[in-house]
Amino acid sequence: MAAVIQLQRQFIDYTTSLYKEGYLDDQFTQLQKLQDESNPDFVVEVVSLFFEDSEKLLNNLATALQQKTVDYKQVDSHVHQFKGSSSSIGAQRVTNVCVHFRNFCEEKNLDGCLRCLQQAKHEYILVRNKLEALFRLEQQILQAGGSIPMME
Amino acid sequence: MGVIAVANAPLHVLAVDDSNLDRKLIERLLKTFSYHVTAVDSGSKALEFLGLQDVEKLPSFAPNDCQPEVEVNLIITDYCMPGMTGFELLRKIKESTSLKDIPVVIMSSENEPARINRCLEEGAEEFFLKPVRLSDVDKLKPYLSKNKRKNNDEDECVSNDKSRLKYDDVEARSMEERKTFPENQSC
Numbered sequence: 001m002a003a004v005i006q007l008q009r010q011f012i013d014y015t016t017s018l019y020k021e022g023y024l025d026d027q028f029t030q031l032q033k034l035q036d037e038s039n040p041d042f043v044v045e046v047v048s049l050f051f052e053d054s055e056k057l058l059n060n061l062a063t064a065l066q067q068k069t070v071d072y073k074q075v076d077s078h079v080h081q082f083k084g085s086s087s088s089i090g091a092q093r094v095t096n097v098c099v100h101f102r103n104f105c106e107e108k109n110l111d112g113c114l115r116c117l118q119q120a121k122h123e124y125i126l127v128r129n130k131l132e133a134l135f136r137l138e139q140q141i142l143q144a145g146g147s148i149p150m151m152e
Numbered sequence: 153m154g155v156i157a158v159a160n161a162p163l164h165v166l167a168v169d170d171s172n173l174d175r176k177l178i179e180r181l182l183k184t185f186s187y188h189v190t191a192v193d194s195g196s197k198a199l200e201f202l203g204l205q206d207v208e209k210l211p212s213f214a215p216n217d218c219q220p221e222v223e224v225n226l227i228i229t230d231y232c233m234p235g236m237t238g239f240e241l242l243r244k245i246k247e248s249t250s251l252k253d254i255p256v257v258i259m260s261s262e263n264e265p266a267r268i269n270r271c272l273e274e275g276a277e278e279f280f281l282k283p284v285r286l287s288d289v290d291k292l293k294p295y296l297s298k299n300k301r302k303n304n305d306e307d308e309c310v311s312n313d314k315s316r317l318k319y320d321d322v323e324a325r326s327m328e329e330r331k332t333f334p335e336n337q338s339c
Contacts, residue, residue: 027283034180034286042180049173080232080339084261085173088283 004146011137015151018134023127027090029151047131050089054124057082061117065110075113076105082120093123161223162188163296168198168229168241169259174282178228178259181289187296190224195236198229199244202251224254225296228280231260231267232339239271246275255295259284262339 018024035042057078064075083098097120104112138148165187167178175191182189192198202224227245231238238258245251258271261282268279277295280288 030283030285031177034177034184039180046173046176049176053171053173077339080261081171084171084282087261088171088173088177090283 001145004141004144007137007141007144008146008149011134011141012149012151014134014137018130022092023130025090025092027087029090031089032151044135047089047135050085050091051128053085054082054094054128057085058117058121058124061120065113065117070108070110070113072105072108072113076102079105079116079120086124091124091127094120094127097123162186163225164188164190164223165292165296166198166201166224166227167191168193168195168227168233168238170194170230170233174230174259178284181284181286182228184286185289185292195229195233195238195241195244198227198241199236202227202245202254226255226257226292228257228259228292230282231258231262231271239267239274242271242274242276257292257295 019028031043031046060078061075061082064071064078079098079101083095083102086092086094086098097116101113101116101120104116141148165182167175167182167189169175169178169191170193172193175193179189179191190201192201227241229238229241236244238260242256242258245254245256252275255277256275257278257280258276259280259282260267263281271279278288278291
């Protein structure tokens with residue numbers, strides 16, 4: 001089926017670009033390895049948890065940084081969580097922003113923190129869009145009767 | 153003694169992590185190796201769970217309603233948790249006469265030598281850097297076969313496994329950031 005092959009090709013190209021551009025790292029591949037017939041939606045489930053966590057954390061960060069007296073320990077705690085969950089799914093660019101963000105927390109640098117928050121939000125939205133597009137592609141392949149290519 | 157050894161019961165791992173994402177991950181990783189997993193979100197819940205196996209609290213043997221003793225063969229815990237840290241949990245386990253022989257593994261996102269050494273010195277068998285992978289969980293095998301059946305008459309022969317994570321191994325593992333935070337940084 002030409003349609004399936006074309007979709008699979010698209011999937012491979014898209015996935016490759018995500019790794020190349022640093023949106024995803026090897027941890028995402030590790031997640032895919034954990035998906036099988038008895039856990040067919042594992043990746044989507046884990047990524048959904050990441051989306052939920054991220055949105056909550058971004059809100060908490062915005063609130064914490066708006067306080068008259070910023071509690072940098074609290075801010076750092078949120079960033080630490082965000083760094084952890086992004087790293088757990090392989091959202092490399094988000095993790096990298098979090099690393100810088102933590103440095104600014106340590107320095108109690110409000111300006112730096114606010115900039116990092118914007119960056120973190122930006123990177124999160126980007127990777128979220130890309131992952132959603134990837135999952136849509138997967139669905140299209142499955143609906144066309146094909147199987148998802150294994151990426152190495 | 154009112155204990156029934158369940159023949160061929162899967163090895164039971166207690167996983168402790170305050171992040172639901174990481175709990176889901178570690179559970180899946182452990183289940184790949186066919187371990188039975190209980191996942192809790194705090195050190196206090198872990199102790200509560202472990203406390204249920206306290207010998208004093210076991211129900212007296214009754215033919216119709218006796219419960220097989222719930223054994224925990226290994227505990228794997230996150231280091232950074234609100235309330236009780238993984239280190240504090242480790243310490244409490246090692247201080248307990250009934251629990252001290254259960255192998256404990258610590259997971260952390262921070263590659264901090266002082267932290268790692270402290271945990272190993274306190275009795276942790278391994279220290280895994282997050283995100284934890286299948287190859288890490290594979291290293292748990294020797295610790296699980298050793299403690300497999302608490303009430304077994306014959307002790308299983310355990311090779312002196314050198315797979316214990318050392319400081320050198322930790323340094324060699326690639327992490328995206330090398331910066332170590334001062335010890336007073338909570339996590």
